[in-house]
Amino acid sequence: MQIDKQAATRLIEASEWFRELPADVVQQLVTLARMKTLGDGARLFARGDEADGFYGVMRGQVRISSLGADGRELLVAMFEPGAWFGEISMFDDLPRTHDATAQGDVELLLIPKPAFRRLLADDPSLYPHFMRMLCRKLRRSFGYIDSAAFLPLKGRLAYRLVELASLHGQRQPDGAITIGLHLPQEELARMISATRPSVSRVLKALEAEGSIALAYGRVSVLDLERLQALADGEDSD
Amino acid sequence: MQIDKQAATRLIEASEWFRELPADVVQQLVTLARMKTLGDGARLFARGDEADGFYGVMRGQVRISSLGADGRELLVAMFEPGAWFGEISMFDDLPRTHDATAQGDVELLLIPKPAFRRLLADDPSLYPHFMRMLCRKLRRSFGYIDSAAFLPLKGRLAYRLVELASLHGQRQPDGAITIGLHLPQEELARMISATRPSVSRVLKALEAEGSIALAYGRVSVLDLERLQALADGEDSD
DNA sequence: GAGACTCTGTCACCCGGGCGACAGTTCGGG
DNA sequence: CCCGAACTGTCGCCCGGGTGACAGAGTCTC
Numbered sequence: 387m388q389i390d391k392q393a394a395t396r397l398i399e400a401s402e403w404f405r406e407l408p409a410d411v412v413q414q415l416v417t418l419a420r421m422k423t424l425g426d427g428a429r430l431f432a433r434g435d436e437a438d439g440f441y442g443v444m445r446g447q448v449r450i451s452s453l454g455a456d457g458r459e460l461l462v463a464m465f466e467p468g469a470w471f472g473e474i475s476m477f478d479d480l481p482r483t484h485d486a487t488a489q490g491d492v493e494l495l496l497i498p499k500p501a502f503r504r505l506l507a508d509d510p511s512l513y514p515h516f517m518r519m520l521c522r523k524l525r526r527s528f529g530y531i532d533s534a535a536f537l538p539l540k541g542r543l544a545y546r547l548v549e550l551a552s553l554h555g556q557r558q559p560d561g562a563i564t565i566g567l568h569l570p571q572e573e574l575a576r577m578i579s580a581t582r583p584s585v586s587r588v589l590k591a592l593e594a595e596g597s598i599a600l601a602y603g604r605v606s607v608l609d610l611e612r613l614q615a616l617a618d619g620e621d622s623d
Numbered sequence: 624m625q626i627d628k629q630a631a632t633r634l635i636e637a638s639e640w641f642r643e644l645p646a647d648v649v650q651q652l653v654t655l656a657r658m659k660t661l662g663d664g665a666r667l668f669a670r671g672d673e674a675d676g677f678y679g680v681m682r683g684q685v686r687i688s689s690l691g692a693d694g695r696e697l698l699v700a701m702f703e704p705g706a707w708f709g710e711i712s713m714f715d716d717l718p719r720t721h722d723a724t725a726q727g728d729v730e731l732l733l734i735p736k737p738a739f740r741r742l743l744a745d746d747p748s749l750y751p752h753f754m755r756m757l758c759r760k761l762r763r764s765f766g767y768i769d770s771a772a773f774l775p776l777k778g779r780l781a782y783r784l785v786e787l788a789s790l791h792g793q794r795q796p797d798g799a800i801t802i803g804l805h806l807p808q809e810e811l812a813r814m815i816s817a818t819r820p821s822v823s824r825v826l827k828a829l830e831a832e833g834s835i836a837l838a839y840g841r842v843s844v845l846d847l848e849r850l851q852a853l854a855d856g857e858d859s860d
Numbered sequence: 861g862a863g864a865c866t867c868t869g870t871c872a873c874c875c876g877g878g879c880g881a882c883a884g885t886t887c888g889g890g
Numbered sequence: 891c892c893c894g895a896a897c898t899g900t901c902g903c904c905c906g907g908g909t910g911a912c913a914g915a916g917t918c919t920c
Contacts, residue, residue, distance in 0.1 A: 619692025
């Protein structure tokens with residue numbers, strides 16, 4: 387598979403996890419990387435799989451999720467171009483923790499595990515970088531755990547919308563933050579492990595309050611502070 | 624504060640996170656460590672605090688928890704002698720993620736942040752070790768998230784009991800695994816964010832099935848496989 | 861061994877949110 | 891422009907588990 391060095395370098399430089407890296411390391415990464423393409427809906431890996439490497443998204447979206455025994459899906463994250471994922475198994479040599487599937491046509495950069503490990507071994511100054519990456523994931527997990535433990539549905543949804551706004555939001559001229567994902571209610575429901583009708587009810591309520599604006603498969607945040615307050619458990623309903 | 628090098632060295636060698644370290648590093652750690660004592664119920668740190676260092680438990684127990692806006696407590700972990708905690712803030716330089724309080728009289732080893740960081744900088748071969756530590760925490764978090772998202776109360780309790788058995792269990796001659804913690808129902812309830820009466824009901828049910836044995840403030844696991852099945856969502860009620 | 865404290869069993873009541881269902885709306889492709 | 895697919899709003903019913911409350915049992919202390 388051919389690899390577009392231009393695009394790949396741009397991707398690596400764009401990622402916040404590689405932005406701080408010295409230029410030669412960026413080049414090393416590009417040299418190590420292989421290209422991988424996936425069609426819509428194709429599975430990249432499943433929980434429990436042996437890990438092949440560390441991935442960077444170049445095009446399309448990658449859906450990270452967990453499957454319950456009854457088949458219900460918990461949608462953990464959506465990675466977009468510039469995002470890197472799959473590093474956990476690189477460090478502890480254990481199987482994948484989640485399922486990963488392509489959303490739309492996806493182009494990935496794959497850094498095979500042996501190459502990745504060699505790179506780290508050769509240049510230990512890279513470690514702190516990845517430690518911060520893991521810490522960030524841990525903190526995000528803790529936040530999610532707390533929100534699930536303490537908040538009712540409305541709070542959990544607010545929490546998630548705040549997060550989505552910060553990860554995928556585009557500020558509009560009028561101050562609103564449009565979430566740049568295709569976001570049907572079903573999808574939101576899977577993120578906060580609720581049902582679609584409940585999400586519908588709460589979204590309507592938030593819209594009525596003026597905290598958000600709704601469109602077909604799309605959500606905009608109008609009052610981030612209000613959502614944040616709800617996410618903090620200030621249930622001034 | 625005086626530090627008992629004998630005991631400290633033993634502690635460091637006992638911890639699974641330091642067992643693999645070369646002897647000289649163990650000695651380094653002891654040299655770096657300060658002693659800290661806390662009375663029952665004393666708070667070591669709170670979420671949001673600036674982090675002072677990395678801790679090792681020598682005596683007593685440390686309760687790690689999260690507080691909801693309404694004052695409810697989520698009990699995340701109980702650390703016992705040999706356990707190390709508080710490393711996340713060492714790596715990302717951000718505040719504490721949870722509250723930590725002493726349970727009983729507690730003796731701690733404290734490795735101050737600057738010393739800890741210097742140690743790592745001097746010997747990058749330590750990194751992989753801590754990366755694995757973070758990965759392990761991540762995987763535990765993911766497990767918790769999944770259990771909270773997919774399982775009903777009974778499954779969540781089973782999940783937690785399996786974990787407690789593996790972390791704090793002592794195998795008895797008769798094959799039962801006694802959980803070596805003071806475990807009133809209230810405490811279990813706080814771990815799985817449920818209420819005490821519900822936990823009572825479910826514990827009774829599990830006892831009736833023969834999966835566990837109950838005593839005053841104490842739980843033993845009799846049928847680990849059964850609990851594991853429940854924790855996996857096989858709700859053959 | 862008496863009293864206090866902690867823990868446990870078990871009520872009756874209530875409610876958030878799941879479940880199933882169906883009609884209405886928006887969108888995209890031929 | 892029309893049809894089918896995807897998405898949304900909204901029912902009524904039901905149930906797991908929360909709430910509050912109280913009595914009984916175990917344990918510790920002096």
